[in-house]
Every structure is written in C-alpha cells, then in structure tokens.
Amino acid sequence: MTRKKVLVTGGAGFVGSHLCDRLLKEGNEVFCLDNFFTGQKQNIVHLLGNPFFELIRHDVTAPFFIEADEIYNLACPASPVHYQYNAIKTMKTSVMGAINMLGLAKRIKAKILQASTSEVYGDPLVHPQPETYWGHVNPIGERSCYDEGKRSAETLFVNYHKQNHVKIKIIRIFNTYGPRMHPNDGRVVSNFIVQALQNHDITIYGEGQQTRSFQYVDDLVEGMVRMMASPDPFTGPVNIGNPNEFTILELAEKVIQLTGSTSTIINKPLPPDDPMMRQPDIALAKKELGWAPTVELEEGLIKTIAYFKELI
DSSP states (O other): OOOOEEEEETTTSHHHHHHHHHHHHTTOEEEEEEOOSSOOHHHHGGGTTOTTEEEEEOOTTSOOOOOOSEEEEOOSOOSHHHHTTTHHHHHHHHHHHHHHHHHHHHHHTOEEEEEEEGGGGBSOSSSSBOTTOOOBOOTTSTTHHHHHHHHHHHHHHHHHHHHHOOOEEEEEEOOEEOTTOOTTSOOHHHHHHHHHHTTOOEEEETTSOOEEEOEEHHHHHHHHHHHHHSOTTOOOOEEESOOOEEEHHHHHHHHHHHHTOOOOEEEEOOOTTOOSOOOBOOHHHHHHHOOOOOOOHHHHHHHHHHHHHHHO
C-alpha cells in the first residue's frame, strides 16, 4: 500500500483534528498546518508520537511549500466570536489562504478540498437549502467577513479548476458539534453544554424559534473523506449536514435534560443577520457520495457532554 501524503490546514482545530485522526487511521502520512488562533495543541497532542504525523505552525495567509497528494483546506475561524474578533484577518484567511493553497495544489498537482459553509446561503429564502440556491447574504453585515470570505474562496476554487485544471472538491458544512469544540467559541451547542454543566442560566437569543440542523463531527469527517475520493469530474459544491431540524429552544431543553442541570432559560435580543432557518438538502450527497449522517442528536450530545464534563 502506498501512503498518501495529506496536508490538512487548520488541522489542530475542532474538525481538523478529527480529520487528522481518520486520515492516520487509514494509513496516510499527515501534515497538520495550524497557526493556533482557534486550533489547540491538546486536540492533536495524542498524535505527536506518531511517526507519520507532522505538526507545522504556519499561517495560510503566507505562502507554504510542501510535497503532498491531497490538501484539505480547513483553516479559518468558524464561530462568530472568533471570526468577528478580527474581521479583516478572517477575510484574508479565506481568500489569501485559498489562493496560497490552490497555488500549491497547482504546482504539485495535488487534489484539494475546500471546507466551505452553509453560511454562503445567508439568511435563506429557500428552505431547505439545495446547492443550486445562490443565497441571501448581507455583504456589509456583521457576519460578512466569514460569509463573503467563504463565497470568494468557492469562486477561486472554481476558477483555478477551469483555468488551471486543478482538481478541486467543495463541500458546504452545516452546523457541526462534538468533542474538541472550543469551550468558549460562542457556538450554540458548546455554549448550552458549558452553561448547563455549570448550572448557569442558558442564554437563548430571540424566542428560540430559529432552527438549526446539527451534525456530529464523525459524520462530517466521513463526508469529507468520501468527497475527496469521489470520481472526477464531480467537484461539488455539495452540502454536508444533518437534515434533522430543531429549534434552538428544543436544543436547550434537550441539553438540560441530558446533563440533569438546574439551569433556567433566559432570552436575549437576536444578533443582526442571524439566519432564522438552516437545513441542508442532502440529496446530492446521497446520490454522488452515498453519504448520509448516521448519528442522531441525542447520541452525539451524550458524547459531547462527556467531553466537556472532563474539560470543566
């Protein structure tokens, strides 16, 4: 068996570290690239003794050179708290990061996968969201550095493919949760679990009637690996998410129940540009990748709660 050399940018992050685990388990050599803005050493410390794992501290906004067969481009803060902290840097990470990684892929003839996001659909006017929907994004809003950064990255990927014949794959990731989430990344699942475990009030923005679809991280990694292996000329974009839709209030109640918490739910005003609905249409992923999520919300939450219990 020939070992593939695989570069994972953002490899010490929540999703990236799970992907590194999976790629190593499949017998690949993995280069994990991270600048540790949101990535954490503890996510990959268990891999440091593996001779086929290499950790490189680097920022994707600067050029990078390596020999690899495949590149997974995951580098970018993905929660509002982090991506709004330095909006210019977030945009640069998406755009310059894509340019640098696509340039590398072009030079070394590597296949490259872009981790895009359901945020490209903005506050959608079509429900659920198929890949053919162009989205409803505010280009000057609070979240635009992330939304527009990822939209620009998709544009760059498609153009590098058309113009320079770079082998590309694009996935649009919907809300994902699981162990190794950043405890204070401001994402709803980690927020609720941390608040519930400490018996603090659980904060819901608005009435809690906005909906989200939550996928467990293992399902996402499976979708990524299948997408990378999918035959050409299929490039995507393809939605990777769990189509089971829950209101934020339902999620809060479920977390309180599973943690046995004494927390009470309090309401705060809704932040600007917060999408009211989010649900993937995964017909394309089923057809092209034979992929569908297998982990139900309760099962995934139990595993995630166990992780945060240890952390706290």
